[in-house]
Amino acid sequence: xxxxxxxxxxxxxxxAAEEIRERDPRGHVVVISGEPYPMYSRPGLAYVVxxxxxxxxxxxxxxEWYSQERITLLFGKAASIDIAARYVHLEDGRAAHYDRLLIxxxxxxxxxxxxxxxxxxxxxxxxxxxxxxxxAKAKTARRAVVIGxxxxxxxxxxxxxxxxxxTHYFVRKNTLWxxxxxxxxxxxxxxxxxxxxxxxxxxxxxxxxxxxxxxxxRGVRLNNGDDFRCDLVGAAIGVKPxxxxxxxxxxxxxxxxxxxxxxxxxxxDVYAAGDCAQVWDRWSQKHMLDVLWPTAIAAxxxxxxxxxxxxxxxxxGVPFNACLLFGLHVTAIGQxxxxxxxxxxxxxxxxxxxSEVWATRPQSYASAWSQDGANTVRLVLDGDRLAxxxxxxxxxxxxxxxxxxxxxxxxxPLLPHLRAGGAAMAEHIQQFWRNTIHS
Amino acid sequence: xxxxxxxxxLSKCVVCDVCTTVCKDRHGRARMNLEGPRFxxxxxxxxxxxxxxxxxVTACRLDGxxxxxxxxxxxxxxxxxxxxxxxxxxxxxxxxxxxHKKKEGFFARVLGLARSAEPKxxxxxxxxxxxxxxxxxxxxxxxxxxxxxRDYARRGKTVDDPRCVRCGLCIEVCxxxxxxxxxxxxxxxxxxxxxxxxxxxxxxxxxxxxxxxxQALLRxxxxxxxxxxxxxxxxxxxxxxxxxxxxxxxxGGVK
Numbered sequence: 001x002x003x004x005x006x007x008x009x010x011x012x013x014x015x016a017a018e019e020i021r022e023r024d025p026r027g028h029v030v031v032i033s034g035e036p037y038p039m040y041s042r043p044g045l046a047y048v049v050x051x052x053x054x055x056x057x058x059x060x061x062x063x064e065w066y067s068q069e070r071i072t073l074l075f076g077k078a079a080s081i082d083i084a085a086r087y088v089h090l091e092d093g094r095a096a097h098y099d100r101l102l103i104x105x106x107x108x109x110x111x112x113x114x115x116x117x118x119x120x121x122x123x124x125x126x127x128x129x130x131x132x133x134x135x136a137k138a139k140t141a142r143r144a145v146v147i148g149x150x151x152x153x154x155x156x157x158x159x160x161x162x163x164x165x166x167t168h169y170f171v172r173k174n175t176l177w178x179x180x181x182x183x184x185x186x187x188x189x190x191x192x193x194x195x196x197x198x199x200x201x202x203x204x205x206x207x208x209x210x211x212x213x214x215x216x217x218r219g220v221r222l223n224n225g226d227d228f229r230c231d232l233v234g235a236a237i238g239v240k241p242x243x244x245x246x247x248x249x250x251x252x253x254x255x256x257x258x259x260x261x262x263x264x265x266x267x268x269d270v271y272a273a274g275d276c277a278q279v280w281d282r283w284s285q286k287h288m289l290d291v292l293w294p295t296a297i298a299a300x301x302x303x304x305x306x307x308x309x310x311x312x313x314x315x316x317g318v319p320f321n322a323c324l325l326f327g328l329h330v331t332a333i334g335q336x337x338x339x340x341x342x343x344x345x346x347x348x349x350x351x352x353x354x355s356e357v358w359a360t361r362p363q364s365y366a367s368a369w370s371q372d373g374a375n376t377v378r379l380v381l382d383g384d385r386l387a388x389x390x391x392x393x394x395x396x397x398x399x400x401x402x403x404x405x406x407x408x409x410x411x412x413p414l415l416p417h418l419r420a421g422g423a424a425m426a427e428h429i430q431q432f433w434r435n436t437i438h439s
Numbered sequence: 440x441x442x443x444x445x446x447x448x449l450s451k452c453v454v455c456d457v458c459t460t461v462c463k464d465r466h467g468r469a470r471m472n473l474e475g476p477r478f479x480x481x482x483x484x485x486x487x488x489x490x491x492x493x494x495x496v497t498a499c500r501l502d503g504x505x506x507x508x509x510x511x512x513x514x515x516x517x518x519x520x521x522x523x524x525x526x527x528x529x530x531x532x533x534x535x536x537x538x539h540k541k542k543e544g545f546f547a548r549v550l551g552l553a554r555s556a557e558p559k560x561x562x563x564x565x566x567x568x569x570x571x572x573x574x575x576x577x578x579x580x581x582x583x584x585x586x587x588x589r590d591y592a593r594r595g596k597t598v599d600d601p602r603c604v605r606c607g608l609c610i611e612v613c614x615x616x617x618x619x620x621x622x623x624x625x626x627x628x629x630x631x632x633x634x635x636x637x638x639x640x641x642x643x644x645x646x647x648x649x650x651x652x653x654q655a656l657l658r659x660x661x662x663x664x665x666x667x668x669x670x671x672x673x674x675x676x677x678x679x680x681x682x683x684x685x686x687x688x689x690x691g692g693v694k
Contacts, residue, residue: 011574041573041574041575041576042573043573043575044573044574044575044576044577046575046614047575047577047614052577052580052612052614053575053576053577053580054580057576057577057579057580058575058576059576060574060576060589293573293574294570294571294573320570322571322615322616323614323615324614324615329616331616395616398616399568
């Protein structure tokens with residue numbers, strides 16, 4: 001009987017376990033979970049902190065599911081891998097022997113790179129425990145500062161404001177989510193954020209988190225030298241693959257674990273999937289990180305199948321995320337391009353819920369734009385194909401555009417309408433999509 | 440219009456039950472009963488108290504419960520999701536199966552107050568798009584029937600659980616647009632609808648107040664303080680209105 005060991009109990013790990021169980025009913029499947037919970041929905045944490053869902057409900061698989069599927073759930077953190085003897089050693093001294101190993105250990109929030117990051121009151125929205133901690137702290141805090149340019153930072157700000165904390169959102173640039181949003185899109189979101197009582201400070205950076213004698217946050221120092229009083233600092237400046245245990249082994253590692261299109265690492269019988277895997281991207285012709293739920297699910301499925309003996313190829317799909325920020329629906333698909341060149345530093349750490357692909361754009365590209373009040377559609381065109389789309393507000397075009405981008409549909413008949421832009425563009429796109437799916 | 444509540448003057452009431460009978464005649468169900476907290480001379484029947492903070496309206500995510508002129512009432516947007524029933528602190532909102540809803544009375548129709556005929560029932564199910572689902576569980580958390588919708592969404596399946604009441608709340612609350620009706624663009628007929636006293640909204644008078652043979656039932660302005668069950672406060676507030684009502688009765692001008 002084959003012993004399958006999976007490091008990581010998230011979207012990729014659990015999907016792989018499920019896939020292995022389906023293909024190999026008799027094999028052993030062991031899932032190592034670094035957190036003391038069954039699998040929960042990490043994107044769901046954003047809804048836990050705004051009370052849309054309870055911290056119990058966000059747990060997606062109950063313990064019974066593991067016993068039903070005969071999957072052994074082991075609570076403990078992986079410390080090292082013994083490639084020669086095929087053992088995963090845990091921090092508590094236990095070890096698990098494997099025939100096939102999947103590394104799906106995910107990514108963790110990066111602490112702020114300035115003094116004071118270890119103070120009591122520096123919050124993350126990264127794990128279920130961190131979400132619970134945020135809720136507990138929000139009860140007594142009066143004022144919070146949130147830093148970070150991506151979705152997670154805005155979700156933290158929304159959560160803190162929801163619990164009555166005077167929330168100040170510090171943005172380094174003069175627009176929100178500058179790697180993806182343009183100015184108009186940023187303004188639309190700004191209206192929502194301000195409407196919920198959050199104060200936005202543009203062009204503001206922190207140089208230090210100030211603490212009191214009790215070790216708690218009492219403020220932050222800004223880049224202009226001013227001090228700003230606050231009890232909490234929400235930090236969402238990016239995540240980084242959690243792969244320390246794989247360093248120093250023959251497994252080749254860059255920012256994440258490098259895998260080929262079958263999700264195999266450079267060591268036989270060792271696979272990687274999810275946030276920790278750096279996967280070959282056919283769009284940009286590079287190994288790229290995706291910190292997205294759907295890609296983790298898709299990769300977990302392929303890795304699981306291959307571990308159980310299949311020969312599947314993982315085609316990295318078009319990065320896609322649909323999110324709800326301060327009540328505003330935003331869907332990002334494919335290449336949207338702020339460009340990495342102008343701000344490599346921002347992309348040093350990728351944000352949770354985002355893809356490196358978003359910040360890229362095709363070599364030569366054109367864009368199309370349509371706005372109808374608070375609803376906008378922005379398209380990035382690569383010749384006669386669509387490369388990316390950002391839909392804010394009304395979401396009727398989200399599915400059609402995703403289809404057209406994923407299938408690389410030839411959109412030549414649509415081009416004149418895209419150039420014209422405006423409100424009619426939406427109708428034309430929908431019409432074109434309906435015709436293509438029926439033909 | 441000020442907020443009003445119904446009270447019963449125990450010194451007048453002969454417990455003939457005419458009030459609940461006429462209520463049932465008018466609305467198809469007695470929306471009130473004569474239980475409820477009692478004080479020496481008066482009592483609060485179990486009926487909507489038009490709370491100033493309107494928890495039923497706050498709980499509704501579908502515009503199915505509205506507040507207007509100090510009254511809360513169920514609108515046509517109600518899909519029977521049960522949230523108002525859970526939210527009501529006095530337990531006076533109920534779900535009624537749509538089929539059992541009584542037709543509007545003769546006068547209501549003559550006066551043009553009748554609601555349009557119920558649309559023909561369309562059976563639909565909640566369908567899902569697995570690639571959008573992140574398993575956050577907001578759907579199941581809101582489901583009045585406790586269906587774990589995400590277990591369907593994970594596989595891109597249609598929710599075929601027989602417990603589904605087709606309220607559509609999961610579709611409404613899903614933050615990622617994972618869920619939709621499988622019969623687009625139509626919306627299926629909901630199976631339930633909330634029902635509560637709205638002080639006979641749309642009628643000239645409240646049936647129970649009008650028909651009470653001993654004028655024991657009264658609609659009085661709802662003092663904020665009435666929500667706290669404090670006897671001293673009741674004497675101070677309700678007593679005043681009872682005395683005024685007595686005066687009107689004696690002078691023959693009973694409302």
